[in-house]
Amino acid sequence: MGKPTGFLEFEREEGKNIDPLKRLEGWEEFHTSLPKEKQEIQGARCMDCGIPFCQSGIMINGMVSGCPINNLIPEWNDLIYRGKWKEAVKRLLKTNNFPEFTGRVCPAPCEAACTAGINGPAITIKENERSIIDRAYEEGLIKAEPPKVRTDKKIAIIGSGPSGLAAADTLNKRGHNVTVFERHDRIGGLLMYGIPNMKLDKSVIDRRVNLMKEEGVEFVTNANIGENYAASDILKDFDAVVLATGASNPRDLKAPGRELKGIHYAVDFLRANTKSLLDSELKDGNYISAEGKNVIVIGGGDTGTDCVGTSLRHGAKSLVQFEIMNKLPVERTENNPWPQWPRILKVDYGQEEFVAKYGDDPRKYAINVKSFEGDAEGNLKKVKTVDVKWEKNDKGAIIPVEVPGSERDWEAELVLLAMGFLGTQNYVADAFGVELDARTNIKAGYGKFKTNVDKVFTAGDARRGQSLVVWAINEGRAVAKSVDEYLMGYTGL
Known part of the structure; x- marks a missing residue:
């Protein structure tokens, strides 16, 4: 090899x-x-x-x-x-x-x-x-290959992110009749509106979606199940349903002043930017602009990095990225050996761009937001923080403890909350009558993916919580096998 x-x-x-x-x-x-x-x-x-x-x-x-x-x-x-x-x-x-x-x-x-x-x-x-x-x-090696034989089974996929698309593609290749419902105006879910264009050009998504259309998958956009499209109609018209709606409940920050204008979830900031970029190259102004503003990104993960890269392209006046955790080591520690995932410091594209422009890393570690302050009109003007150190409490849990005298004020007109996601949005689950688990994900075991409602399955972030695109594809392929077995009594997938 x-x-x-x-x-x-x-x-x-x-x-x-x-x-x-x-x-x-x-x-x-x-x-x-x-x-x-x-x-x-x-x-x-x-x-x-x-x-x-x-x-x-x-x-x-x-x-x-x-x-x-x-x-x-x-x-x-x-x-x-x-x-x-x-x-x-x-x-x-x-x-x-x-x-x-x-x-x-x-x-x-x-x-x-x-x-x-x-x-x-x-x-x-x-x-x-x-x-x-x-x-x-x-080289023209990727061509549409519609199945030669079709079954009479109809399957609805709710959500067109990586999990939903993987399930649709796999079930369609099996010969079933698949329709994908997407609440937004473009297909792709997280891939389309959650990941900026500089990481994943949207033509790459459209190319694959168009191929799937040629192979027989049907796509319905602007179909928000539970709001403008009835779940009862889906259950009546299809033999099986897969809920692949993602984990789209962003984690909030409960701090005084949270209601001030200028504080947004990162997902809303990124989605609006990509939509405006695709619709008009940002000429329509229908996005949250960082231009000329002091920007604070709260959260150190991939979404936070995307906010950094996007804000820099807007022309932010200043930018800082807060991370409540300690700074990671540059190399693996003894308790993190190969082949474990390396818990080491990563400099991603957003930080790399900031360093190139300003000479230093935008990230501040072991820092926690205490409150937000604004002006008389309710506009955000300042963020108050305190440094933290991580210590064991009486029960042995590692918790952040405030460092006395470390309070600071930061000028800010725009704060982006990029602290991850808590689970799926309830209204889709309520529309289908499916149960949620303690983490507000749709309840279903890995391997079967069946919910408590007959013929309704779930997969991806909606089932497992916020995760990687590759895990979403894993679950999309796996739920397809379960659905196929449910419909046919056996499966070759």
Whole structure:
């Protein structure tokens, strides 16, 4: 698999990113690919290790190690090394419905579990994956393949994010008649309106959706089930229903002054920006602008990074990113060994762009917001914070404790709350009468995905809570198997 001595002979090499200051001038994807010959050399670095944790997808200490959809990584690395790109894409598509998405936005737990990464740089698995699928599109290898035989079964998928699309694609290939309902005006869910264009160009989503349409999947937009579209009609007209509505309840910050104008959820900020960008290249003004404002992003995850990158492109006056947790180490600690997911400091694209423009990292660690203050008209003007240190309480739990005398004031006209999501929105669950669990996710066990309501299933973030795109694809494929078995009495999926 690959060249047995390739990891010794060849250095890790990735495609170049457009210069941070240059890419701040627009919204285009900023990562470029290696030439074909160089990508094949990267495939050669995949050693015949015999222990491919890269494709294991197992949980260790509550974190995933390896690929959750069990991509056949050593196999397609070997194929591109040998120049067999057509065969490589066939192997890739056996496990992944949408490698063009994961090859752009997945955090690559496969690379974190790569054996070569124990004592050196891991294989460029994510970039190899993206190169395989992008090259396949460029060379006309990806074509519509509608099923030759159709069943008489009709399936409704509620939600067109990665889980819903994966379920739809898999069930359609099985020969069932699939209709996807999406409450927004464009298909893609989280992929379309939750991830900025510079990370995932929306033409990449449209290309895949158009292919699925050619293969027979029907899409209905502006269909908000439980509001302008009756769940009872769905239950009457379809033989099975899959709720793949995501975990779209953003976590709020309960602090005095929260009601002030200028405090927004990150998801609303990002969604409005992408919609305006696609509708009018931001000319319609129908978005929350950071231009000329002192911006504070609260939350240190991927969504927070997206807010940083978007605010910089708007032309924010100043920007700071708060993280309540301590700063992570640069290298793995002894209690975080390979092949666990590495809990180390990551400098993502947003921070990289901020450093290029201002010379330092925008993140402030171990800091907590105490209150918001505004003017007489109710506009946000100031954020009050306090530093925290993490200590054990009487019950042994690690909790944040305020540091006396560390209170500070920060000027701000725009605050973006990027602190994650709590669960699915209740109105869809209520419309179908399905139960929620203690975490406000739709209640259903992994493997079966059945809710308490007959013929209604659920998958993705709506079932498991906020997670990765690759986990959503995993669940979309898995729920398709359960639905197929429910409808047919057996399954070959």
